[in-house]
Amino acid sequence: MDISLFDYRLPEKSIAQKPASPRDSARMLVLQKGSPRLHDANIFDLPEFLQKGDVLVFNKSRVIPARLYGIKETGGKVEVLLLQKISVNTWEVLLGGKRIHVNTCVRFGRGLTGCVIKKKTDGTARVKFSIGGKKFIKMLSSVGHTPIPPYIKTPARASQYQTIYADPRKPGSAAAPTAGLHFTKRLFTALRRKGIQVEFVTLHVGLGTFAPVKTRDIKQHKIHPEFIEVEAKTRERLYQAKKEGRRIIAVGTTTVRTLESVFVARRPRKFLNIRAWVHPFFYPGYHFRAVDGMLTNFHLPKSTLFMLVSAFAGRKRMLAAYRHAIRSKYRFYSFGDAMLLL
DSSP states (O other), rough: OOGOOOOOOOOOOBBBBSOOOGGGGGGEEEOOOOOOOOEEEGGGHHHHHSSSTTTEEEEEEEEEOOOEEETTTTTTEEEEEEEEEEEESEEEEEEEEEESSSTOOOEETTTEEEEEEEOOOOOOOEEEEESSSHHHHHHHHHHBBBBOTOOOOOOOGGGGOOTOOOOTTTTEEESSGGGGGOOOHHHHHHHHHOEEEEEEEEEOOOHHHOOOOOOBGGGGGGOOOOOEOOOOHHHHHHHHHHHOOEEEEESSSHHHHHHHHHOOOSOOOOOOOOEEEEEOOOOTTTSSSSSSSEEEEOOTTTHHHHHHHHHHHHHHHHHHHHHHHTTTOOBTTSSSSSSEEE
16 A cells, blocks of 8 residues: 555645644534535534544553753763653663764763663664663653654743643643644533543653654554553443444544454453553545544655554545634644544
């Protein structure tokens, strides 16, 4: 399947440079199965498109100050983007800088140092830091920087790149699950009044979410693993909802990938907590088993995320919807507007 099938032209002016304020005032383009109509709405209209008993599932992973700037012991600047925690004080990272080899050590300030212990062919590396565990996460608040995407040129506060429900006990994302940025306390109140069931899972956003596809044939692309956590009680409630014919609607593609990775068609003898590395890759031809709908932002051309929504709603229909969104001046990417696919 050629990658050009998932390309589209996006004017630079369509890339959102700041989030909507209030968050739930962002626009929402609605696509419903069986209907050719595109409906222009706003996020605060979401309850109107849902049914009592629907289950809305969120990714509660918390974005960490994952971007670090340091100096090599031999001189020279280094930029490190934390991707995934491997052990107590070892992280998988992206490295920026010249002549960074295995055994290169970097000073980041406040006594924090890190040494490159492995470099991989996919462009990632492993760095062992002098501090680990909760102390390391706490130190990031003073030495790290919020990993705002490079296409956002205007200054942004760290709080603007964090969902209001991000769990302080679940730090680990190198990018925000951006569909969740639209939610406010008043929207949650409206959803509960409508009788919408709310559930949470965890996927720590890493390279699997935002790495570009570099192969012409998309089937040759290898998704980078990301870590998920789903509690047994959550799995059981989702299974019961599915059994009762209620819709499961994922907020964000990270939630889609989590749910599709843990869904079981038959009730197991016992539901267990899941903590695992997953690397699901969805493109047209995939049959979704867990998810009946999704709320998602507008994605980069030729990205795995655009391929995912194309698998769910149809490639030609998604391209047509994106053309409508561009003509209608929807705002794209992390701080942009959203689509509701039902």
